[in-house]
Amino acid sequence: MSQRIARPVGLKFTNIEKRFGKLYALRRLDMEIGPGECVALTGRNGSGKTTLLRVGSRLTRPTRGEVAFPGLKESEAPAIGYVSHAVMLYDELTAQENLLLFARLLGIPEPINRIQSLLNGTNLASRAASLVRTFSRGMKQRLAIARALLQEPGLLLLDEPGTGLDTESTVWLVNTVRCLRDEGRTIVMCVHGESALSQLATRAARLDAGTLIADTRAGATFQNIFAAVEA
């Protein structure tokens, strides 16, 4: 799907706290993700996974603490690909128009070629001229991933990217994430329990009530993190 390999960017959370009124979504969280790592972030509903990703993408400003991007100069803006629960696409535009809009906003040179390549990679080329509102959930999710990859991001934040996908689309997603990981991109993905997607991770972390309670690289304890969530 992608020919160019992005410059991997790390992600460092220092003493992050996020409150919504009196509710703590994240509590004094410290975590450093190195460039090129593939992290599976797990935890029960409401444990703070989505908030952490939104803080990492700079969409949500933390109440306290700092987010840094190791591997980038301070003046440089990180290229972040973000896939959330919502597809972040305009229903009233076609697949091609959606990608063209974001490509033009990003100032991507030769956007049509890039879009064609992404639509081919997501098996959506035949539906390029269809309105997104006519797409199934799986097709929307594939297009959302194509949107996130437009600028060849060095850092990918995927919030439960497998939600609502059928078996065929899940296989496509797993292959795509594997490919992106092997290209050296930094990936942080929220997952629920152990799955084909979580097995791609080189590191697993678990959140509980906004606190990081487990963080391990592939090894004996790796599977236990997912097992604890499923229990």
Place this chain on the structure above:
Amino acid sequence: MRLFSNTAVLLQKELQAEFRSHELLTTASVFILIVIVLFSFTFDPTSAESRKFGPGLLWLAFLFSASLMLQPCFLKERTNDTLSALRLVVNDPFAIFLAKLCANTIFLLVTELLLLFVFAVFYNVGVIAVFPQLALVFFLGSMGVATTGTALSAISSQARMREVLLPLLLLPLLVPVLIPSTEATKALLEKEPVLRWDWLGILIAFDVVFLTALWLFGEYLLEE
């Protein structure tokens, strides 16, 4: 320069989406049409009465239709969280506001100018001779409404009771637009029309102040 290129891209998207669905233009036009026709039948005004009360009625109809039109401005960006997608790719969030307020001004102006002729027919008021001057007043008034409305739409879209909140916040804030717009329109519909620059000056000042405030503080309105 990036601000203006991003604004142009986003404005094109707004226009493309609206001219495909016609949702806002149709709603606002129908609302204004109903108000004009109902008041005409209810009061059956003479030409002199129309010149006296017509501008006020016209601008009230514009304001209420604007509150309908501005409601979905940011609300529709929340449906699929497209606002987050825009914030991720746009360097200056003011581009998002600028595109939306330009689109809203265009939609309001198009609706107002179209309905002006319906008003002229039902209320027996000549508008052809002063059309360019009226267009200028409508443009400045619409820009004031759109600037304030776009900012408040961003605030209200995050709130509970958002359907009620926007008109509640918008209508009192727009009194400084309503009065000069009505007075300037009234002066143009007199038997001897005059372009009142004093009222236009107030409109221009209002537009500049709110546009500057949006440029300075708009970023915070988009935050979660």
